[in-house]
Amino acid sequence: MNIFKNLPLRQKKSIIGIIFISPFLFGFFMFFLAPIIQTVSFSVNELNISRLGLETNFVGLDHYNFAFSVHPVFIRTFFENLLYVLLDLPLILFFSFFAALMLNQKFKGRLIARAIFFLPVILASSAVIGMDSAQYATEILEQTSESVFLSGEFIQVFLMELQLPEDFIGYIIDGIERLPEVIRASGIQILIFLAGLQSVPDSYFEASRIEGATTWENFWLITFPLMTPVILINVIYTLIDLFLAQDNELVELIQDEAFVGAGYGVSSAMAVVYFIAVAFIILVVGGLLSRYVFYQE
Amino acid sequence: MLSHFADRIKDFNFDLLNRSIKSWIISILRLILITGISYLILFPLLSKISTAFMTRADLFDRTVFWIPKNFTLENFELAIIHMDYVESLLLTSTLALCVAFFQLASSTLVGYGFARYDFPFKKIFFALVLFTLIVPPNMVLVPYYMNFRFFNLYGLIPGDGLNLIGTYWPFILISLTGVGFRNGLFIFVMRQFFRGMPQNLEDAAYVDGAGYFQTFFRIMLPGAVPALVVVFLFSFVWQWNDVFFSRVFLGTVGEVDVLSIALRDLPEELDYWIEHSPYLSLIINAGTLLVIGPLVVVYAFMQRYFVESVERTGIVG
Structure with a gap:
C-alpha cells in the first residue's frame, strides 16, 4: 500500500482504472477469447471423439470449401441474409426516426402512444412474434383485418403515377408490406432517437423562429445535423441487432449444422466466414457514415 | 387610414385561421398514423389474447370474431x-x-x-x-x-x-x-x-x-x-x-x-x-x-x- 501511495498521480490513476476494468479483461481473456480461437481452429481441423478423448486432424480449408461449394443452401442464405439486412436497415431507420419525431411532439395521449411504440422492445425478440405454429388461430383474424391498414396496392398505383424507377417502387411496396416487421424491429431505435431529440436545446429553435425560419428549415438545418451522431449509433445498433438476432436465418442454419447437419467443423467455418462478413460490413458502413456526422463544439 | 387598419386585422385573422386549420390537419394525420401503427403493434398480442380464451368450437365458428362465445381457461x-x-x-x-x-x-x-x-x-x-x-x-x-x-x-x-x-x-x-x-x-x-x-x-x-x-x-x-x-x-x-x-x-x-x-x-x-x-x-x-x-x-x-x-x-x- 505504501508503494502505491508513493506513486505519481498519473500512475496511481491508471492502476485504479485497470482495476475498474479488470472484470472485463479477465472475462475477455479467460472466457471469450478462447472460444473464438477454438472455433477458428475447429474450422481447419477434423474433430473425432474417441475413447482417448478429442482428436484433431488438420484438414486445411476443406470445411470452408464444403461450406461454399458443396453445402446446398449456405451461399444462398448467406447472400440473402446480407441483402435483407441491408434493405431493412434504411426502412427501420427511416421509420424509427419518423416515429420518434412524432412521439416527440406534444399531443394528448402521448404517454400511451409511447408505451405502445416501445412495447416491441420487450416483445420483439420473444416468442410472441416468431411462433409459426400458433399462427393458425390468428390467421383467421388476420384475413379480415388485412385491408384495414395500408394495403400495398393503393400506394403502388400512386407511385406508378409518379413515374419512379421500378426497382425503387418495388422496394417501397415491399417495405410497406413488411411494415409490421419493420415496426417490431424499431423499438430501441425509436427510443434512442427520442432520447437524441430531447437533447436538442429549445433555445436553438427559439432563435431560429425569431429569424423567421419555417418548420421545414428547422428540421433540415437544426434537428437533422444534430441527429447525425444518433443516426450513426442507430445504424450500427441495427446492423448488430439484425445480423446477430437469435432468429436470424443464417445464425439458425449455422447452429443447426453443428449438431444435426454437416458437423461441427463446417459449422465453425461458416461462423468464421459470417463473423468476418459482419465485421467488415459494420466497419465499412460505420466508417463511411462517420465522415458525415456533425458534432457540436 | 381606417380601411388600412381594417385590412391589417383581416390579414391577421386570415393568417391565424390558416394556421389553426394547418395544425388541425397535422393532428388528425398524426392521430391516424399513431393509431394505425399502434394497431399493427398490438394486433398480434390482442389476437393471441382473444384466441387463448376460445374453446375448440369457437375456433371454427364463423360468427365468433375477437370475443369468444364460450369463455374458457x-x-x-x-x-x-x-x-x-x-x-x-x-x-x-x-x-x-x-x-x-x-x-x-x-x-x-x-x-x-x-x-x-x-x-x-x-x-x-x-x-x-x-x-x-x-x-x-x-x-x-x-x-x-x-x-x-x-x-x-x-x-x-x-x-x-x-x-x-x-x-x-x-x-x-x-x-x-x-x-x-x-x-x-x-x-x-x-x-x-x-x-x-x-x-x-x-x-x-x-x-x-x-x-x-x-x-x-x-x-x-x-x-x-x-x-x-x-x-x-x-x-x-x-x-x-x-x-x-x-x-x-x-x-x-x-x-x-x-x-x-x-x-x-x-x-x-x-x-x-x-x-x-x-x-x-x-x-x-x-x-x-x-x-x-x-x-x-x-x-x-x-x-x-x-x-x-x-x-x-x-x-x-
Missing part, C-alpha cells in the same frame, strides 16, 4: 401443465434476475473505468469491448459448452474439471466478467453515461478526502440510477427471451426448462400428449401469453420510468 390450464409453468417461472425469474444483477455490476464498474481513467492500451481494450458485440453467438456457443462442461480455467483448477453445465454458473461467470449476452452494449451505455456526469462532483469528493472507490460507490453510483435502470431492464428482458445461451448452458440435465425453451418445445410436447390438431394453436397462444405476461406486467409498471431513463442516460452523447 382450459387452454391456460393445459399450457401450465405441459410447460411446468410454475417451476419454470421460478427458474426463469431467478436466472434473469441473477444475470441482470451481475451484468449490471460488471458493466457499471467497467464503464466507469473507461469513462474516467486513463491507462495504457485503453483504446485497444475498448475496441475489445465493441468486438465482443459483433461476434455471432454461434462462434462461441459450442466452445463455451465444452469449456464449462470440463471447467478447469485452463489448468488453474486441479482435477478433471468441474461440470458446470446445468447450473447457473456459466451465466454468472460470463455476466460477472462482462462478456455475457450483449454485455458490451451495457458497458458502452454506462461509459457514455459516466462521461456525461460532471467531473466536479468527483473532484469535490477527492478534496474532501474520499478514496477512489468510495467516490465511485457513494457519489457516482447514486447519480447513475437512470442508466442503471435501463441496463438492468434490458438485461433482464433479453435473458428472459434468450433461447441460445439457455439451451447450451442449462443443457438437458434439469427436469425444468426456462420459459423461452419450454414455449419453443411446447408444440412437440403437445403433439406427443394430444393428437395434432388446429386446436393446439389455442394452447400455444395461451402458453405464449403466460411467457410474456410477466414481462408485460413489469413493463406496465416500469415503462414511464424506463422511457425517461433512456432519455437521461446520454447514450446519444
Whole structure:
C-alpha cells in the first residue's frame, strides 16, 4: 500500500482504472477469447471423439470449401441474409426516426402512444412474434383485418403515377408490406432517437423562429445535423441487432449444422466466414457514415 | 387610414385561421398514423389474447370474431401443465434476475473505468469491448459448452474439471466478467453515461478526502440510477427471451426448462400428449401469453420510468 501511495498521480490513476476494468479483461481473456480461437481452429481441423478423448486432424480449408461449394443452401442464405439486412436497415431507420419525431411532439395521449411504440422492445425478440405454429388461430383474424391498414396496392398505383424507377417502387411496396416487421424491429431505435431529440436545446429553435425560419428549415438545418451522431449509433445498433438476432436465418442454419447437419467443423467455418462478413460490413458502413456526422463544439 | 387598419386585422385573422386549420390537419394525420401503427403493434398480442380464451368450437365458428362465445381457461390450464409453468417461472425469474444483477455490476464498474481513467492500451481494450458485440453467438456457443462442461480455467483448477453445465454458473461467470449476452452494449451505455456526469462532483469528493472507490460507490453510483435502470431492464428482458445461451448452458440435465425453451418445445410436447390438431394453436397462444405476461406486467409498471431513463442516460452523447 505504501508503494502505491508513493506513486505519481498519473500512475496511481491508471492502476485504479485497470482495476475498474479488470472484470472485463479477465472475462475477455479467460472466457471469450478462447472460444473464438477454438472455433477458428475447429474450422481447419477434423474433430473425432474417441475413447482417448478429442482428436484433431488438420484438414486445411476443406470445411470452408464444403461450406461454399458443396453445402446446398449456405451461399444462398448467406447472400440473402446480407441483402435483407441491408434493405431493412434504411426502412427501420427511416421509420424509427419518423416515429420518434412524432412521439416527440406534444399531443394528448402521448404517454400511451409511447408505451405502445416501445412495447416491441420487450416483445420483439420473444416468442410472441416468431411462433409459426400458433399462427393458425390468428390467421383467421388476420384475413379480415388485412385491408384495414395500408394495403400495398393503393400506394403502388400512386407511385406508378409518379413515374419512379421500378426497382425503387418495388422496394417501397415491399417495405410497406413488411411494415409490421419493420415496426417490431424499431423499438430501441425509436427510443434512442427520442432520447437524441430531447437533447436538442429549445433555445436553438427559439432563435431560429425569431429569424423567421419555417418548420421545414428547422428540421433540415437544426434537428437533422444534430441527429447525425444518433443516426450513426442507430445504424450500427441495427446492423448488430439484425445480423446477430437469435432468429436470424443464417445464425439458425449455422447452429443447426453443428449438431444435426454437416458437423461441427463446417459449422465453425461458416461462423468464421459470417463473423468476418459482419465485421467488415459494420466497419465499412460505420466508417463511411462517420465522415458525415456533425458534432457540436 | 381606417380601411388600412381594417385590412391589417383581416390579414391577421386570415393568417391565424390558416394556421389553426394547418395544425388541425397535422393532428388528425398524426392521430391516424399513431393509431394505425399502434394497431399493427398490438394486433398480434390482442389476437393471441382473444384466441387463448376460445374453446375448440369457437375456433371454427364463423360468427365468433375477437370475443369468444364460450369463455374458457382450459387452454391456460393445459399450457401450465405441459410447460411446468410454475417451476419454470421460478427458474426463469431467478436466472434473469441473477444475470441482470451481475451484468449490471460488471458493466457499471467497467464503464466507469473507461469513462474516467486513463491507462495504457485503453483504446485497444475498448475496441475489445465493441468486438465482443459483433461476434455471432454461434462462434462461441459450442466452445463455451465444452469449456464449462470440463471447467478447469485452463489448468488453474486441479482435477478433471468441474461440470458446470446445468447450473447457473456459466451465466454468472460470463455476466460477472462482462462478456455475457450483449454485455458490451451495457458497458458502452454506462461509459457514455459516466462521461456525461460532471467531473466536479468527483473532484469535490477527492478534496474532501474520499478514496477512489468510495467516490465511485457513494457519489457516482447514486447519480447513475437512470442508466442503471435501463441496463438492468434490458438485461433482464433479453435473458428472459434468450433461447441460445439457455439451451447450451442449462443443457438437458434439469427436469425444468426456462420459459423461452419450454414455449419453443411446447408444440412437440403437445403433439406427443394430444393428437395434432388446429386446436393446439389455442394452447400455444395461451402458453405464449403466460411467457410474456410477466414481462408485460413489469413493463406496465416500469415503462414511464424506463422511457425517461433512456432519455437521461446520454447514450446519444
